[in-house]
Amino acid sequence: MFYSKYISKLQKLEWTQTKLIFFTVLFVVVFDNYSFFENVLKVYPLDFHNSGFLISLVFFIIAFNVFLFTLFSSKYTTKILLIIMLLVSSLTNYFMNTYHIIVDADMIRNTMQTNLHESMDLFSLKQVIYFLFLGVVPSYFVYEAKINYKVLHKELFNKSLYIISTLVLIAMMTMMFSKHYTSFFREHKSLRFSVNPTYWIYSIGNYINKTLNSGPIVVEKIGTDAKVVEEGNIKELVIMVLGEAARADHFSLNGYEKETNPLLKKEDIINFLHMSACGTSTAYSVPCMFSIFDRKDYTYKKGISTHNVLDVLKATEDIEILWRDNNSDSKGVAVRVPYENYKSPKINTICEDGECRDEGMLVGLDEYITKNEGKDILIVLHQMGNHGPAYYKRYPKKFEKFTPVCKSNQLEECTQEEISNGYDNALLYTDYFLSKTINLLKKYEHSHETAMIYMSDHGESLGENGVYLHGLPYFMAPDAQKHIGSFMWFGDEMKKEIPISKLKKEKDKIYSHDNLFHTLIGLFEVKTEVYDRDKDMVHDY
Secondary structure, eight states: OHHHHHHHHHHHSEEOHHHHHHHHHHHHHHHSOHHHHHHHHHHSOSSHHHHHHHHHHHHHHHHHHHHHHHHTOOTTTHHHHHHHHHHHHHHHHHHHHHHOOOOOHHHHHHHHTOOHHHHHHHOOHHHHHHHIIIIIHHHHHHHHOEEOOOOHHHHHHHHHHHHHHHHHHHHHHHHHTHHHHHHHHHTOGGGGGGOTTHHHHHHHHHHHHHHOOSSOOOOBOOOTTOEEOOOSSOEEEEEEEEESSOBGGGOGGGTOSSOOOTTGGGSOEEEOSEEEOSOSSHHHHHHHHTSSSOTTTOOHHHHHTBOOHHHHHHHTSSEEEEEEESSSOOTTTTTTSOEEEOSSTTTOSOEETTEEOGGGGGTTHHHHHHHTTTSEEEEEEEOOTTOSSOGGGSSOGGGOOSOSOOOSSOGGGSOHHHHHHHHHHHHHHHHHHHHHHHHHHHTTTTTEEEEEEEEESOOOEESGGGOEESOOOTTTOOHHHHEEOEEEEEOHHHHTTSOHHHHHHTTTSEEEGGGHHHHHHHHTTEEOTTOOGGGOTTTOO
16 A cells, blocks of 8 residues: 555656656666776775765766766656666676675676576575566656656757766766776776666677677688598597586595595596686586687687588588587587587486486487497587586485585575585585496497596685685686596506506696697597697697
8 A cells, every 4th residue: 555655646747858867867876886896996995095086986987877878868768778777787786695696797698598497496485586676666766757858859958968077977977086987997897796776787788799790690611621541440438528507626636624425536547736727607608618719719709600620520421510508509619510419308318306417318229339330439528517506406316425514505595514414415426426437438448449428517606705606707816716627547558549648647738628628629530720730638739
């Protein structure tokens, strides 16, 4: 009853476009920028020296956003734009406050490529509350607001006056505190990444620019001269396991105090201690690691418009390729090779409580290998692995060795020990899955040249310094998101063909995703002009 009366009073109020824009922007700046102001106060503490600048910064952000939305305001766009701003800002505010992530172009791409099952892992009551009270309720007020539109020339005059006034205010703020703003824009660029709504608006524009093309995508073929030049009749059988969010420092193989690799330590593997990822998100890292481009040269547009290493191997017409996926998808890598989705119980025979297990991807591989007898084979298995934040869902109950475990997707509500235990249990299950994969290959190590490559797509933050999950811009991401688990295993016949002793001696060498393209070509003994022996981890001698 009270609410209806309040809405009724609101409906009787008359607003101008500029007045509605100002109060909506003021609401977002005050209520949706906790992360931004928290980060700013760490760099510019609230004291006598900084107080004037901090006050001016609030006016600066308000003025800039008022300028931005006034510039694009009209009778037909004002309410729509303000409602979109409120709804999206409420969600970005939630994710920045909860997981301390940055909503940049790569994070938007990752979001666009995330399926419903993965999205539900992030869903929570707290998210609903943010969306309802900071998004839906103020959006309804904007929707119900009665805007008094003047005649066109007066409306344009008022709009122009507002735009000029905001620009003058911005200029005054920057001149009055020029030293502070110089350091803010030049030395502390990362602070801008958490400004709401400015940065996510910029990121959407950046995402569109990186993603869309002026015309149809023309995919450049590379390695069309590729030919298998292997000697003898023994064929290659390589399984590439693409891990998910597996950070190197939580592998007991790398010295971690918890025994997360009890089965792998029994195998004759070559563990690479210093392997770094191409990016900090699946959507970026996966296509990058299979591309011919180094991390510094790779862009999304280059990736989607250029053949990857699977295409080069396929071009030989002598290598059978199969991609099985228990994650979201191949991120465009496997669009031109046979692809199987193992997220569904219709095809994955090992599923429980709505979670299909990685080991289900091994079922039926014996039949596939037998069917392709006499051919070289590459099988890529894309794991669900340690996909967060619901790490406790990533493993069967019998693998819950480390306790207590965080049983929530609200990681900030759990202790770091609980988060770490859940994550480590998921790694323990990955250890089991990888050991099972090696055992499958052992059955063929005398009839084939067998090998397994394990490489994670990126790492994961587990609450260190208040940062969770992954996806921070590469230059500011912690090592936990970039330093990944990786190793290789070789069967007896393959060991005869590679410098195994040299590999073992150089396991401490620094490698990255940049090496994968050339390593796969080298393992299959393919001759092509795009192959760089110096980047081949196995044959670099």
